[in-house]
Amino acid sequence: MNELLVQLLEVVELGKADQKSPFPPQLKGQDGASELTTKALEAGISPQDILENALILAMDKVGKKFAENKIFVPQMLMSARAMGAAMLVLKPFFTSGEIKTKGTLIIGTVKGDLHDIGKNLVAMMVEGSGWKVIDLGVDVSAEKYIKALKENEGAVVALSALLTTTMVNMGQIVADIKTEVPGTVVCVGGAPVNDEFCKKIGADSYSADPQGVVEFLNKLAS
């Protein structure tokens, strides 16, 4: 593999967004994801190649390490931040359609719930695995999900809830989505949610961690 892509994979995995970033200490002063992505483009490496052979591979490693309790939320967020810095450089290529994404995920924390850290982690990891992510934020009503779905045909929807009082809203939201946009695949997650609840409300998938969502979506896309 091209040396620049190897370096880019490493800095994203370790969470170095740019040269100025003091983290991680062992890479202080070195190029980060932003600079290396620019250099890779200048060297003639295709944007799709950069995405698939550096960024997605890096975030896959990060997701697996997190699922295995080898790294924790802060390190994952730093890696996602580094990935985001690289994606910013690649943004024109997404806009032009030169980079093909695997699909679109619409994600939000459900109506009545303002917690977002879990939802943010999933959004970052899914984007890092090559999906377009539309993050509706928190306190999202069924109407907002449906509006976004109608604007993004074929998108998958992910609902997050941290509270038992708001997870009960998921059932109605799932029902409304599937009535208005039949055939929509809906994923659910969040601390009080489990597989049994997912089945009970007619959702299609439950994942206990971001890597689970990535794996489910990649299976859908394959």
Place this chain on the structure above:
Amino acid sequence: MINMKSWMRQKIENKTRISIPIMTHPGIEMIGKTVQSAVQSGEVHAQAIKKLAEVYPSAATTVIMDLTLEAEAFGCQIEFQENDMPHILGRLVSNADEIENLKVPDLNAGRMQEYLKANKLTVQNGIEKPVLAGVIGPFSLAGRLFDLSEIMMACYIDPDAIMQLLDKCTDFILNYCRELKAIGCSGVVVAEPAAGLLSNEDCQMFSSVYVKRLVDALQDETFIIVLHNCGNTGHCTDAMLYTEAAAYHFGNAIDMVETLKVCPKDKMIMGNVDPVGVMKMMNPTEIKAYIGDLLVKTAEFPNFVLSTGCDLPPHVPAENVKAFFEALDEFNAKIEKK
């Protein structure tokens, strides 16, 4: 004033087990009030706690685990909901300069006086058991002021600024706990759920060091610190123990038996019945079986205290709460026969 050192020793040396579930919503519901009224009125709050103490045989009394109270005192905007805990909207500080300029509030800010009133009334209500107040921990509070996702990264990008924020949070919490001690509470449950998202090393650096300041300043024979960290999956137990709190409270993410093996035998180790998956969603028969199994598995650890992994959510059926205590009674009855 209860000698908590003796109280703890007696409970540990006793053959039978005790329970101290974290639950306040059942009390609020029993008195026919809303969550909003309970978190805004010290009197309503105290009535809910008193009702719980009358109905359920917990070994100690706990109060509402409201993780917005202290953040509101600092100046965070809060949204109240009639039948759920309040939420924090937005973030208060976002860089080193704002942290530098952040003022540590006094105890007249926000709803602090209502919570002090609730604790004082509870102490004075003739409940003849320890009253354990509840405060948010320093890292979890700092996360609420700075935004939880942002502080996780800022710990690496600008640790000095975050440590300054943690200092300010700890100063405030210390002042609050000092007042809780003065009004007669037997201890305080310090809730650090956000610290459970950190590695052991980071939990120690950004949480335990600050919690230890509370322990060193306040813990004595009449006042204990109970450190609650429901985010710990077993990976940051060492960091929790560094604080030298008198008791530790664990959530349903950890293996209770494995945790008991590594914890000191003279500390109360509490946990860890899933407040949602077990207490809300199971039926009474299933709950009794689950808790019975947990008590058998932990039987060789006399310092184990049966508890819920976190605060019970609203609308847990009364028969489920009853089943929790019945399971303990049945286990203890078998112990006493031996």
